[in-house]
Amino acid sequence: MSQTTKKALAASLKKMLAEKTLDKITVKDIVEDCEVNRQTFYYHFQDIYALMEWIFVNEAAQALDGKKTYDTWQQGFYQIFEYMLNNKAFIENTLHSSNRDYVERFLYDTTFNLLLEVVKEQAANMKVTDENKKFIANFYKFAFVGIVKDWIRSGMKEDPEKIIDHIDVLIKGDFKKALETYER
Template sequence: MKHSDETKRLLASSLKELMKIKPLEKISIRELTAHANVNRQTFYYHFEDIYDLLKWTFQQETIQLLAVHESTHVWQEGLLQLFRYLGDNREICLCALRSLGRGHMKRFFYADIHNIFGRVVYEFGEKLKAPEEYMAFLTHFYTISLGSLVESWLLGEMDQTPEEIIDMIDLFIQDQLLGAQQRLKEEPR
C-alpha cells in the first residue's frame, strides 16, 4: 500500500473515531489532524475538507462491496454486505446523516449505485430489447429507491431485516422485468 493511501486511511479512521463522540460539523481539521498525528498541510494535500474525506471514506468502504457483486446474479450479496457495513458502522453513518441531511447522503453514493444497478438493468434490457430511454429511467428509479430504502432502514424506520428488504427488491425487479417482457411481446414492432 502506498504511503499516500496509508495517510488517507489514517485520516478516515480518525474521522470515524471522532464521529462516534461528536457531530460531524463540530469536528475541526485541527482536531482531526491532531488525532491522526499528521499536520494540516498533509490533510489538505489529500482532501478539500472534512466532507471530502467523509465521501472518500464511504466510497472506499462501501462502494467496493457493491462493485465486487455487480453482476445480475450476485448484486444481492453486495447489497447485503452494504447493509452489514451500515449496521456495523451505524453510529458513524447516523452522525453523517444527521449532519448532512437526508438528501446529501444519497448524493454521496448516487453515481456508484447508479453504475452498479445500471449494469444489471442494461443486461436485462438488452435481452428484452428495451429502449435506451426506458433502461435509463429504470436505472435512475432503482438508484433513488435503493438510496431511500437504505437510508430509511438506517434510521430505524423499517422493521424488515436486510435479507427481507433484498428479497423484496429482487422480487420487485423480477416482476418489473417480467412485466416489461410481456408488454414488449404484445407491442407491435
C-alpha cells in the same frame, strides 16, 4: 505512503463520527488525532467533505465487490447494508448532520451503479436506448434508497436479508418487463 495517510485520516474521521456529528468535527481535530500537521491534511484533501467523499467512494467499491449482476444484485445490496451496519455510528452521525447529502449521494450513486449494471445485463440483445436503461435504474434507485434511508432512521434494526427478500419478490422479472416495453 499517500494511501496510508489517507486511510489514517479517514480512520480518524470515522472514529470521531462514532462520538459526534460531522458538524462538530474540525480539520484540527483530525490532524491532532492522527499526529500530522494541517499541511499534510490539505495535501491530500481540500476539506473534510472531500475526505468524506473519498471514504464513501473507496469503501463503496469494496462494499459491492463485483456483485452487479442480475443473479448477484441481492448480495451487492446486502453488502451495502453490511457496510452501513459495520459503520453504523459513522453513517448515523453523518446522516444526522447538516451534511447528510454525503450519505445520501453515496447511497444514490452506489445503488444506481449496481442497478444500471443489472439493467444492462438484462438488456443484452435488446434494442433499448441507454437513456431508457438509465431511467429504469433511476426509478428503482429511488425505491431502494428510500427503503435504506427509512431503515437507517429506524435504527438499522430490521434484518437486511428480510428487506432484500421483500424487494426481490417485488421486482422479480420487472427489469425485463420494463426493458421489453421500452424495446417496442
